[in-house]
Amino acid sequence: MNENFKMTAKTLYGFESILAKELRNLGAIGVKEGVRSVTFFGDTGFMYKANMALRTAIRILKPIERFKIYNENDLYKNLQKINWEKYLQVHNTLAIDAAVHSSIFTHSQYIALKSKDAIVDYFRNKYGERPNVDIKHPDLQLNIHIQEDTCTVSLDSSGMSLHKRGYRISTNIAPINEVFAAGLILMTGYNGSQHFVDPMCGSGTMLIEAAMIANSIPANINRIEFGFEKWVDFDNDLFEKIHDSLLKKITYSSQKIIGFDKAPSAVRKAQENIKNANLDEFIIVEKQDFFNSEKPVEGKTILCFNPPYGERLSINVPIFYKEIGNTLKQNYTDTDAWFITSDFNTGIKSVGLRTSRKIKVFNGSLECRFVKYEMYKGSRKMSKQ
Numbered sequence: 001m002n003e004n005f006k007m008t009a010k011t012l013y014g015f016e017s018i019l020a021k022e023l024r025n026l027g028a029i030g031v032k033e034g035v036r037s038v039t040f041f042g043d044t045g046f047m048y049k050a051n052m053a054l055r056t057a058i059r060i061l062k063p064i065e066r067f068k069i070y071n072e073n074d075l076y077k078n079l080q081k082i083n084w085e086k087y088l089q090v091h092n093t094l095a096i097d098a099a100v101h102s103s104i105f106t107h108s109q110y111i112a113l114k115s116k117d118a119i120v121d122y123f124r125n126k127y128g129e130r131p132n133v134d135i136k137h138p139d140l141q142l143n144i145h146i147q148e149d150t151c152t153v154s155l156d157s158s159g160m161s162l163h164k165r166g167y168r169i170s171t172n173i174a175p176i177n178e179v180f181a182a183g184l185i186l187m188t189g190y191n192g193s194q195h196f197v198d199p200m201c202g203s204g205t206m207l208i209e210a211a212m213i214a215n216s217i218p219a220n221i222n223r224i225e226f227g228f229e230k231w232v233d234f235d236n237d238l239f240e241k242i243h244d245s246l247l248k249k250i251t252y253s254s255q256k257i258i259g260f261d262k263a264p265s266a267v268r269k270a271q272e273n274i275k276n277a278n279l280d281e282f283i284i285v286e287k288q289d290f291f292n293s294e295k296p297v298e299g300k301t302i303l304c305f306n307p308p309y310g311e312r313l314s315i316n317v318p319i320f321y322k323e324i325g326n327t328l329k330q331n332y333t334d335t336d337a338w339f340i341t342s343d344f345n346t347g348i349k350s351v352g353l354r355t356s357r358k359i360k361v362f363n364g365s366l367e368c369r370f371v372k373y374e375m376y377k378g379s380r381k382m383s384k385q
């Protein structure tokens with residue numbers, strides 16, 4: 001029960017090293033970065049902890065079997081060799097996710113279907129009954145990963161994607177994914193020792209993720225359920241112990257976290273979400289047009305935002321981004337300003353300031369740049385002295 005085993009945490013493109021750092025800080029062993037994934041070792045308690053605490057993981061997989069396959073029959077036969085009663089009862093439900101990177105197999109949906117057939121037939125042949133499929137809320141979520149001729153079968157300990165933190169009840173037109181928001185904020189180096197401002201906060205995702213980072217609040221403290229809670233071997237006492245130990249690590253940051261949005265409906269939604277996340281004592285949200293705003297706090301501040309890209313929200317890109325540049329230059333000294341945009345040609349050029357970082361990220365399937373502008377207090381030279 002307390003032995004270490006290998007796990008794979010899945011993440012988004014470009015967030016691998018941040019996730020690896022999170023895992024090391026949490027106490028994982030043998031942490032190795034992959035492509036959109038990080039592997040590590042830990043015991044059952046660590047698996048619970050990782051699901052609760054990691055900010056940049058989408059899901060955490062526990063591999064149970066690995067074998068070579070050269071055709072779909074190999075897949076079917078090898079899946080039938082697994083002792084499925086260890087993981088699933090005949091009256092339980094299951095769902096299968098498949099990811100295929102192979103020249104032999106091309107259709108992930110077909111692989112998922114074939115795998116489901118193998119498992120269902122395993123039970124039917126033995127008991128005359130079969131587990132049902134429930135895509136939305138299964139008792140066991142399985143993951144089949146095929147890399148060329150190697151198939152890895154994993155239990156998905158998270159169940160629903162870990163970006164579903166459980167705090168968001170209201171969304172605006174283009175809300176940012178919670179894991180993506182947390183990853184971007186961690187990329188800025190924000191740790192709660194600076195002030196944090198999102199001047200176009202929409203439904204407040206960046207603000208909520210920032211407040212959880214600043215106060216060491218586990219990312220998934222508001223989540224209703226994890227996949228592992230329905231596993232045959234779920235240890236509720238251990239889970240409660242892990243839960244309590246994470247709560248004891250919550251700290252208190254006195255730095256400010258402030259959001260603006262010019263749309264009253266966005267302000268209202270942000271406030272609802274913040275309240276739902278129990279973070280209203282840490283975050284202030286105001287109706288404010290960023291372009292008419294002044295820096296709302298004195299001292300070192302990180303500005304981090306997700307302006308409209310022109311893709312989903314209609315804006316005049318050159319004028320809008322020029323306004324961002326003017327506002328930063330005139331009213332936001334002593335600030336590290338970061339924003340994400342898919343308008344990385346016209347948009348970024350129109351800002352009219354020199355970027356000090358430009359990081360390639362993907363917002364869903366949209367290629368974006370996460371850009372940084374260092375707005376010094378005095379001249380750049382003075383600030384370096």
Ligand SMILES: C[S@@+](CC[C@H](N)C(=O)[O-])C[C@H]1O[C@@H](n2cnc3c(N)ncnc32)[C@H](O)[C@@H]1O
Binds near residue numbers: 205262291308
């Ligand atoms: C892409 S959305 C932000 C989504 C947000 N990150 C979330 O998770 O919901 C962009 C937001 O910028 C706001 N906005 C656009 N122009 C603005 C301005 N000049 N000042 C303040 N807010 C602005 C819009 O009202 C919208 O809510």
